[in-house]
Amino acid sequence: MPTFIKRRPDAPAGFFEAEAAGLAWLAEATDGVRVAGVIRVAPGEIELERIAEVTPTAEAADAFGAALARTHAAGAAAFGSPPEGHTGPLFIGRRPLTAARQTRWGRFYARDRVLPYLSLAVQAGTVNEREERVIRAACDRIANGDFDDSEPPARLHGDLWTGNVLWARDGAVLIDPAAHGGHRETDLAMLALFGCPFLERVLGAYDASAVDLGAPLRDGWRDRMPVHQLHPLAVHAAGHGRSYGVALADAAGRTLEL
Template sequence: MTKRRGDAPERFFEAEAAGLEWLAAAGGARTARVAEVGPGWIELEHIAEVRPDRVSAREFGTALARTHAAGASAFGAPPDGWSGPLFIGRRPMAAAAETSWGRFYARDRVLAFLPIAEAAGNVSPAEAELVRRAAAVVASGAFDDDDPPARLHGDLWNGNVLWSAEGVVLIDPAAHGGHRETDLAMLHLFGCPFLAEVLDGYERERPLRAGWRDRVPLHQLHPLAVHAAGHGRSYGVALAGAAEAVLALD
């Protein structure tokens, strides 16, 4: 499968290749193999898709836990060996080298996209203030824990989860070091077939901390902020709702 974009930002597909290879090196969840990559294009192995099933879902959860456990050098860290830009979709995404997940997440994964969403008219001033209040709580370290930086896919919505006869294959990452609950929250946000089985497989391999379900809105702030920046008013409303839920946790 070859993807081409004449309007691709500089090193766009090279960043995708670096992310896929870094995730693959974890030895957990399978990623599409990169055959070749160059300016404005990338060639990936063809994935023949099949219907999702419970066994593959459980195996995917276990494999994803292993990918996360492979870790990253810091919160916000790019794939090992990659010094170029990072992207989520077509939008630039900052790299960082933080020891505090909250500082990194609030600054680089939530607030970075909020002005874009405001300028697009998808977030009202009152909603933006809610998001900023929630981000301030996150940045304070209120939700920091002893989980080390996880090796995240970073854009783990259902469209990037392909089901093959050999199991799940991941594509189109926004790979970086982050909190493992963020990948799982994105699966919740956009839906994933047999999600209960995915989570069962994950927790059998690497149990989540108590209360993780209550923290799903916290970890959805990032994907909602990204989508509010370019995908419509409904995501601005959802972002404000997630911010309210985060403030209620504090």
């Protein structure tokens, strides 16, 4: 089987081990999205199954959406919980990702998924003082439970932008997770934020599959996308330029309007 080796000599301790644990945890979901197989992992490198990519189709998008609903439905121990059995650090991209075991989503999301990266963005100069006030106000609403619901923690990929969804002959394959327990709308919002082939087919098939699983998406989930996009935008604002700071503040403003 063809394989692909990723190496990073300066990788912090546990970096590739976290990736391997996330992939294994996602792969455990019954009839969930296929993930790239891990051949071996060692400090500073990971060897993965090489995915032969093809042009995505509408049918593959339908299958991806349905399978993603099943991955999420596999659940997690708590909001912020790491992959089961993983005791090392977590990462999103090259940045640390806080593990938590919260029963309230809003408190976890504001504290551990937005505010740490907002502070870095402010230090980097990509978010100004006025924008920071708006973002913190949105986080206050989130932390106070304004967007909490009764949904249990979902098994999230956690970094589900289009570059981490590969299309093989037998359908979508996930790579590079920042896997943790979270709200399923966060993965969907990230797909929408950074684009995905046949996005509406993916989302439609997801919703239909969620209905079949007895857990349809709640009314207004599309309106709440700005709330769930605060995390990826904050991560990007921390290290990828001023435009992401502007987008982060805009999403926070739209959150305050809900």
